[in-house]
Amino acid sequence: MRALARIGGIGMAAALVLQPGMATAQTLSPDQQRFFDLYKELVETNTTLSSGSCTQASAQIATRLKAVGYTDQDITLFSVPDHPKDGGIVVVLPGRDKALKPMLLLGHLDVVEAKREDWIRDPFKLTEEDGYYYSRGTVDDKGMSAIWADSMIRFKTDGYKPKRTIKLALTCGEETTFAWNGAQWLAANKPDLIAAEFVLNEGGGGRSDAKGKPEVLAIQVGEKAAQNYTFATTNPGGHSSQPVPDNAIYELADAIEAVRGYEFPIKFTDTTRAFFSATAQSAPGPMGDAIKRLLANPNDVEADKIVSRDKTMHSTLRTTCVATLLAAGHAENALPQRATANINCRVFPGETVEATLAKLTELAGPRVKVTMNMPVRPTAVPPPLDPKILGPARAIAAKHFPGVPMLPLMSTGATDGIFFQAIGIPVYGVPGIFVDPDFNGIHGLNERIRVKSLYDGRAYLYDLVKAYAG
Missing domain, CATH: 3.30.70.360 (Alpha-Beta Plaits)
Structure with a gap:
């Protein structure tokens, strides 16, 4: 989720924002508790390149999906023999209208390395403290990956029948340039499986002030x-x-x-x-x-x-x-x-x-x-400022985050979205998950996310996906 750092430089634009005081922390509803269980399991599953397993994390998510009615035909678990621990998962929820192209939800399961001796808390144990969840990957990118997986589960349990087919791809290798990259492999080897009209990815988000008040939302439209x-x-x-x-x-x-x-x-x-x-x-x-x-x-x-x-x-x-x-x-x-x-x-x-x-x-x-140096990255293709993408993002944000402006943003970092852009699928980094001015320790020590930010982002992204899917 490197692109979120870019929000730190747009405080001047964010200065326009005034929002009423934030609600106090709330007790989790049964629905939120189910999400928390998924999120906690994912965060506490080590998926570093050195000693972790994205394949294990993918299998755990597949188990949860099957428990609510997804079949083996709906779920594709993938890996290659040379990298057995770097696997991923693709899930398909068929839509009612076959004339509409699918949409793809994209996230990465791998995380940056974290040494226990450097951290105040165990980096692979989810700890709640002072209104935050602490652990490696709480934001980057297991927050969004858990929200996407949870959304697919909720769609099934709620009996939701989307007009547009919804696909989910959770992959490994985003955080390390020389690692085997699941997103790149899917784009090169399974383009039909992940074919979509557009991709919703990390890279957008939002920035709050030091007290947690939302200042600005960002939707990533392009990256370097x-x-x-x-x-x-x-x-x-x-x-x-x-x-x-x-x-x-x-x-x-x-x-x-x-x-x-x-x-x-x-x-x-x-x-x-x-x-x-x-x-x-x-x-x-x-x-x-x-x-x-x-x-x-x-x-x-x-x-x-x-x-x-x-x-x-x-x-x-x-x-x-x-x-x-x-x-x-x-x-x-x-x-x-x-x-x-x-x-x-x-x-x-x-x-x-x-x-x-x-x-x-x-x-x-x-x-x-x-x-x-290898690997050689494809040319970055800027996606269009498509009203069909930006319009719903702003409309849903007005309901969830009234008064908070949204800016289109090009990431100066990089995500796995570039591999999908290279095969003609535009990629957008969605808003909704707010980070603090200090970037919440992402890629560094003591990574954390505000509890309220996580659940507010979950609610926003669930409604956003439904707005696109119809």
């Missing part, structure tokens, strides 16, 4: 492509007592400095233009004026300097590349024979990873070898 590159320099080396200017580390450092000093050109999609237009209306003084100038002229260097002081704004405007890993030398008393750096790029929708490679090669210079 994440791609890693390697810079490598080599040299015969020698004894460090006789240094020479021809040094692998210096050459690598010069190349990294060139990347640091380069700004990719500003681009706009329909989504980012809408986002900046809304932000410009509420941003104070110089910032608002600078945004308006950039919208009129993306080559306005002075306006760019003002807007790009905000790191979120800066990253939303363009492709970005940054050095993230270094390795050099083989002995403390020897001139380095080899130096390498990882350059992590977030490629703007519509731009290719190959074009980014060409620019990096130009910046690095002839003494540095630049290669594109």
